[in-house]
Amino acid sequence: MEKEPNEWGPKAWAHLSAVRAQSPLIQCITNYVSMDLVANTLLSAGASPAMLHTIEEIPDFTPHVRALYVNVGTLSANWLPSMKAAAQLASQLGKPWVLDPVAAGASGFRLNACLELVQLKPTVIRGNASEIIALSRASVGPTKGVDSSHESMDAMEAARCLAEASGAIVAVSGAVDIVTDGRRVVGAHNGVPMMQKITATGCSVTALIAAFVAVDPLHAFEATASALSAYGIAGEMGMSMAKGPASLRMHMIDCLHGLDQAALLSRTNITALS
Numbered sequence: 001m002e003k004e005p006n007e008w009g010p011k012a013w014a015h016l017s018a019v020r021a022q023s024p025l026i027q028c029i030t031n032y033v034s035m036d037l038v039a040n041t042l043l044s045a046g047a048s049p050a051m052l053h054t055i056e057e058i059p060d061f062t063p064h065v066r067a068l069y070v071n072v073g074t075l076s077a078n079w080l081p082s083m084k085a086a087a088q089l090a091s092q093l094g095k096p097w098v099l100d101p102v103a104a105g106a107s108g109f110r111l112n113a114c115l116e117l118v119q120l121k122p123t124v125i126r127g128n129a130s131e132i133i134a135l136s137r138a139s140v141g142p143t144k145g146v147d148s149s150h151e152s153m154d155a156m157e158a159a160r161c162l163a164e165a166s167g168a169i170v171a172v173s174g175a176v177d178i179v180t181d182g183r184r185v186v187g188a189h190n191g192v193p194m195m196q197k198i199t200a201t202g203c204s205v206t207a208l209i210a211a212f213v214a215v216d217p218l219h220a221f222e223a224t225a226s227a228l229s230a231y232g233i234a235g236e237m238g239m240s241m242a243k244g245p246a247s248l249r250m251h252m253i254d255c256l257h258g259l260d261q262a263a264l265l266s267r268t269n270i271t272a273l274s
């Protein structure tokens with residue numbers, strides 16, 4: 001798609017600069033697979049991650065965070081109460097919180113957990129296409145586990161419906177990252193396909209969304225699109241040095257850390273889809 005100069009590059013730069021300047025504390029209740037990449041992604045962007053998930057600590061700790069990130073990737077019955085308690089407290093305190101509904105359609109337990117979390121008013125929900133379709137239809141279905149069996153564009157209507165029904169900003173990752181508030185829909189066109197070959201890149205971009213929303217909670221739609229673009233650009237720049245997924249993982253962290261204004265202004269590619 002032809003890239004037009006627009007206001008998105010400066011917006012993305014303003015968000016990344018604010019994260020670097022403020023270093024917002026982000027509480028992450030995330031899956032075992034993703035913990036390392038999520039923490040390193042947040043640190044390389046300038047945010048301050050803390051992987052605290054025990055229910056006993058939530059009343060003391062969650063009130064001090066700038067945003068909460070909840071990811072159900074390795075969900076078990078004893079983690080769900082922590083996720084719900086932290087989400088409920090964040091909502092009560094007016095703090096942004098972001099949900100990653102990993103493999104939402106894989107089982108009834110997982111789907112119900114995600115639906116209960118959605119009831120607690122996440123600011124943003126980011127999933128791959130299959131996850132957003134399962135959540136929007138509230139149905140368990142044939143799924144490839146944590147990977148998507150749909151293209152992001154197939155989930156545009158599901159995303160819009162979920163955003164309308166939940167009041168959250170909904171983002172669908174893929175070749176085109178879709179962001180909607182139920183009315184506006186934009187597509188972020190950065191990134192490279194090899195990002196799918198590194199586990200937890202999706203989890204990490206959701207965490208980055210939490211950091212961007214933390215510094216601009218009143219503009220969660222813009223913060224979400226900006227985070228997806230910045231991460232995609234880090235992937236593009238990293239790809240020029242990578243030999244495969246393992247080195248891309250390393251170069252992406254370096255490129256996010258070094259991302260400058262010129263690169264964001266020239267590469268950010270967000271277009272209206274509605």
Ligand SMILES: Nc1ncnc2c1ncn2[C@@H]1O[C@H](COP(=O)(O)OP(=O)(O)OP(=O)(O)O)[C@@H](O)[C@H]1O
Nearest residue numbers: 128173174175191192193195196199200201202203
């Ligand atoms: N075909 C593609 N082209 C460009 N970028 C892509 C493509 N597919 C995914 N991405 C990017 O890769 C990142 C991860 O997206 P993906 O849809 O794979 O998440 P996910 O399935 O939730 O991953 P995980 O569960 O492993 O964390 C996003 O930043 C997305 O923009």
Ligand SMILES: Cc1ncsc1CCO
Nearest residue numbers: 031033073074102146200
């Ligand atoms: C592979 C995997 N399994 C559960 S969570 C996770 C990380 C990517 O979502």
Ligand SMILES: [Mg+2]
Nearest residue numbers: 102128202203
């Ligand atoms: Mg995922």
